[in-house]
């Protein structure tokens with residue numbers, strides 16, 4: 395079974411903890427640790443690590459790209475990709491205002507890369523209005539930056555793990571071609587999108603020039619991302635990775651886990667999606683005066699719901715889920731996180747390889763207990 399090596403329990407086993415803050419908390423499986431211990435390695439800066447080379451070849455094939463590159467993180471994968479596309483000074487990229495690249499990467503493309511980011515408004519489904527995109531493509535004028543690149547995110551994290559429709563990507567590609575722009579996909583969770591659409595990732599990426607995909611999230615590897623793209627693009631990324639300090643030596647020990655992430659890790663993602671569905675539908679059946687959820691928005695392994703009751707704050711609600719009361723007939727705490735934007739008192743749960751279908755039922759039990767408690771509080775405050 396491709397379940398976790400380490401459990402996500404904490405402390406000395408008193409109260410079990412199911413950690414749903416993110417799929418980044420996943421630990422390498424026993425099979426991964428075995429593969430890491432046995433990995434054949436060499437100096438990857440010299441291109442001599444056979445396991446890294448195998449990972450890059452396998453990833454390139456899977457992604458339908460000419461070449462691939464192993465990098466330490468998704469942030470570095472995105473940054474190298476953006477820099478490689480925006481090679482000329484004065485370049486500008488267009489991207490969603492809810493993009494991870496725009497919000498959570500320290501503005502690195504501007505801070506370190508000198509690239510001007512210009513946003514378009516993300517729709518709730520993670521796409522954007524293509525007319526707005528087109529209206530923001532610069533004309534050739536020495537007053538203006540040079541539009542070079544459009545970035546999309548799939549699945550779209552802040553929008554709640556939304557899967558971009560293939561029809562949207564096709565139209566975006568046509569627009570990009572019309573204006574000679576490159577398209578980069580922040581595919582941190584690309585394999586979740588592929589699993590949700592039930593298509594190979596290459597089918598999604600036929601509309602993109604490049605991608606950065608995390609091995610270290612739902613796919614379960616401890617470290618690393620891969621970039622995919624054309625050979626000359628990847629050659630630029632190799633240089634960029636080096637100047638950023640991301641040239642690693644015997645990194646085959648990490649790539650060995652990455653190889654299993656691409657096979658076994660990807661093959662089980664539909665289980666995470668099924669479990670997210672179970673939890674979302676269970677929440678929908680609970681008291682709607684406390685929590686509300688849009689089931690249509692739950693498309694992958696991310697569940698966002700809104701705390702509509704004002705009896706507690708979202709922070710207090712999260713704290714209640716993570717608190718054990720001996721009066722409850724359930725030895726379980728759940729860790730969740732505030733929805734990235736905090737928009738509409740949103741709270742986020744993420745399913746991953748350490749959460750089974752039985753766990754999903756237990757999670758719902760805990761939700762019921764906490765929601766009943768919150769509903770009771772509201773009653774009290776109304777009585778006063």
Ligand SMILES: *Cc1c(COP(=O)(O)O)cnc(C)c1O
Nearest residue numbers: 467468469470494547551580582
């Ligand atoms: C996690 C994530 C990244 C960055 O990956 P790190 O490995 O944490 O640097 C980029 N984009 C999205 C959408 C992510 O969720």
